[in-house]
Amino acid sequence: MPAAPDPDQAPDRASDPMDAADQAARGLQGLSAELTARVPQLLEAMRSVGTGLELHSTLDRICETAAELADARYAAIGVVDEDGKGLADFVYHGIDAETAERIGRLPDGHKGLLGALIHDPGPVRLADLADDPRSCGFPPNHPPMRTFLGVPIRVQGEIFGNLYLTEKHGGAEFNDYDLGMVRVLATEAGIAIGNARLYEAARQRERWIDGSVAVTTALLSGGDADDALQVVAEQARRLSDSAAGIVLLPADEGGLEIVAVSSDHPSSALGVIIPAESEIVGRLLDGDAVFIEDAADDPRVLTDLARDYGPAMLLPLQSDGRVLGSLVTPRARGARPFTEAERTLAAQFAAQAALALMMAEAQRDRERLAVYEDRDRIARDLHDLVIQRLFATGMMLESAQRRSVVPSVQEGVGKAVDELDVTIQEIRTAIFALQQEPAEAPSGLRTRVLREINMAAVPLGFKPAHRFVGPVDTVVGELTGKNLIAALREALSNAFRHAAADSIDVVVDASVILPDGQQGVRLTVADDGVGIPRGGRRSGLKNLRRRAESLGGDSWYGPGIGEGGGGTTVVWQAPY
DSSP states (O other): OOOOGGGEEEEEOOOOHHHHHHHHHHHTTTHHHHHHHTTTHHHHHHHHHHOOOOHHHHHHHHHHHHHHHHHHHEEEEEEEEESSSEEEEEEEOOOOOHHHHHHHHHOOOSSSHHHHHHEEESSSEEGGGGGGGTTTOOOOOOOOOOOOOHHHHHETTEEEEEEEEEEEEEGGGOOHHHHHHHOOOOOOOOHHHHHHHHHHHHHHHHHHHHHHHHHHHHHHHHOHHHHHHHHHHHHHHHHHSSOOOOEEEETTTEEEHHHHHHHSSSOSSSSSSETTHHHHHHHHHHOOEEEOOOTOTTTTTTTTGGGGGGEEEEEEEEEETTEEEEEEEETTTTTTOOHHHHHHHHHHHHHHHHHHHHHHHHHHHHHHHHHHHHHHHHHHHIIIIIIIHHHHHHHHHHHHHHHOOOHHHHHHHHHHHHHHHHHHHHHHHHHHHHOOSSSSSSOSHHHHHHHHHHHHHHHSSOOOOEEEOOHHHHHHHHHHHHHHHHHHHHHHHHHIIOOOSSOOOEEEEEEEOOOOOOOOEEEEEEEOOOOOOTTTHHHHHHHHHHHHHHHEEEEEEEEOSSSSGGGGEEEEEEEE
């Protein structure tokens, strides 16, 4: 077997096409007529390799061209990872998809001849792979391979990977001429790969910049905050080529809560809280990024959500020394790890997203302050002007009622005064609502009653009227309030299912004196529906009475607010 050329003579500069041409010319000087006849094929191969800028397609093209040039059945390129300890990628030619699927996992370069070539890159030519002591055999379902030719590929003087060729057609061995031409091709391949990597890096930076712009726009657009966080998750997932994008924010009880998830499959992760005792959570809240090789097997991961994921980036959303949350981008199990460039770009993206979050928060604070000021002004105007005028008008009407001797006039004026009293109560309710936090509903009884009314409006097709009397939020205890809400829900449900009502009035009166002399709260729900039929079920009404009696109160029902007393009025009352 002819000796392989000295690896020290291999060209190691691939940044200048003229250098490659000079090296190729020197390598071809004095060669035989056989090799000279193959020069046009070599030049065509070099031209083909230099076509295009997309990295993976460039690697595919190099494999195919090298196989044609050396008359080999199979070709592959093993891309060395950043640590130089294994393969980050393995591109092959000559094996169909069905065979590749049967073989299973691609080589990782941690053992065997491929691993040896990573640690000692140089030309290797073998008549039989099985005879080399570094060979560790093939996995099941792998096609037989005997002859072997391998050369390193250098990009700007650094080892990028190795080009492998096996099974020369006709059962022949690879000769010196094959090795010489493949080495020249590897030099050209280094140039093409270098250009493709530069192009890919530029495109990658451009995509991350565009993603940052999209996130900033979404966060500052003034839209829903949850939608904006979803945009962060979607962009992070797309840009990092991950299986999911996850945004976590600090939870009230400590730890981090998942608030946005982008994934191909429906996720049950929303609302899950990663506990504060997690080592990873502590590092993230300290502002440190965490990179995991295999999330499913990492003992630091305390949630079952990681069982489907492999490599993962966990990045703090940090700006100006403040950690607002975390961004997680996991890849599927078995996927390639994140490169150093991807980690850097993702960290920059997370920092930009955090800055946009802070700006959006400041913008919402300004908007909220403006709303507060406007609501305070409206509340003052309603109290100082509208209510005072209505109250004065009511007093004038009462005076006119007393002076009038016509019964019908007295009755009409009395009704008008009653309507003014109702209107004043409703305006006071509106004033109270204006004085509450606009973005976060208070937890008082008044708000819970309004929430139930608004929820009932959907199936009913109209919103029940409501009125509050007395200091509802300040005097009604938590236990009584919970039971009152349950009673309201039951009464509104009965009205929807059985009453066929067109209107419903809800009154919550916290100024009631109960028959036993205690102060209490009374809920009244009146409708204009069909009423309660004779012999109809009374289970809901019995439940209301049991709730009231358990608190020392009572519940009953009577005629409603329809014409002639049609409909039903349900009353529920209990001490504070």
